[in-house]
Amino acid sequence: MGYQYVLFYKPYNVLSQFSAGSTPPAPGSAPRLTLKDFIPIADVYPVGRLDFDSEGLMLLTNHGRVQHRLSEPRFGHPRTYWAQVEQVPTQAALAQLRQGVSIKGYRTRPCQVERLAIAPPLPDRDPPIRYRQRIPTAWLAITLQEGKNRQVRRMTAAVGHPTLRLVRQAIAHLRLGELQPGQWRHATAAEQRWLQQL
Structure with missing residues (x-):
């Protein structure tokens, strides 16, 4: 199986990870939503994070080199x-x-x-x-x-x-575009080429 690149519009009050961790929700509150509640693709991981109370574009991939280049501060993008x-x-x-x-x-x-x-x-x-x-x-x-x-x-x-x-x-060159909160899509061929050139 080849590399996967997923663009996701993270909604407000969603954790930027696939598990809710060990901290239970406050009494009487709903369980915290995670990436697992939206993205049915195995073995992709978020590149960086967005705060729980922030929204917008996230990239998830199984391509370790891309993840490193976009996460490492010295490669600022x-x-x-x-x-x-x-x-x-x-x-x-x-x-x-x-x-x-x-x-x-x-x-x-x-x-x-x-x-x-x-x-x-x-x-x-x-x-x-x-x-x-x-x-x-x-x-x-x-x-x-x-x-x-x-x-x-x-x-x-x-x-x-x-x-x-x-x-x-x-x-960088990746944009929210037409995505709505909670929606995801695979990177286009042009986006994949750019990512693989990093």
């Missing part, structure tokens, strides 16, 4: 996120994000940040984000070359704009 943040960031706040901010004793690398003129075409989240009539929100497109734990959330909070919703839109 772009990952683009759409972040809905509280308030409307000023140009100064955007410049701060682009230059790098200090979070937990670490200074983030320079990155690309743009404010989106309109909200991206995303399905509604279940459950929806909290809505406050007196607090406006804005959407940012943030492209990082690194992936520290909860990095985007910590970066936007550091400049005074907490993230309310976070969706990974792209991993």
Whole structure:
């Protein structure tokens, strides 16, 4: 059997792994959903992670070299996120994000940040984000070359704009495209060629 490359739109409140681990759910809460609840393919593994409360594109594969190249920090590759943040960031706040901010004793690398003129075409989240009539929100497109734990959330909070919703839109040349939350597809021939050239 050859290499497999699976693109998956991870929904909100789903673990980025195939087992729920040893931590039981809180009393009265439903069992935590995992990748196993959505992807019926054996022996593929996630390349990197998305937080439980984040959404968007994940790549799963059985190709160890691809997994290593996309996970190893020294081979930095772009990952683009759409972040809905509280308030409307000023140009100064955007410049701060682009230059790098200090979070937990670490200074983030320079990155690309743009404010989106309109909200991206995303399905509604279940459950929806909290809505406050007196607090406006804005959407940012943030492209990082690194992936520290909860990095985007910590970066936007550091400049005074907490993230309310976070969706990974792209991993290098791979895109969410037409996928909906919980859906997956095999990589196209062109995507496979790019991955195999890593």
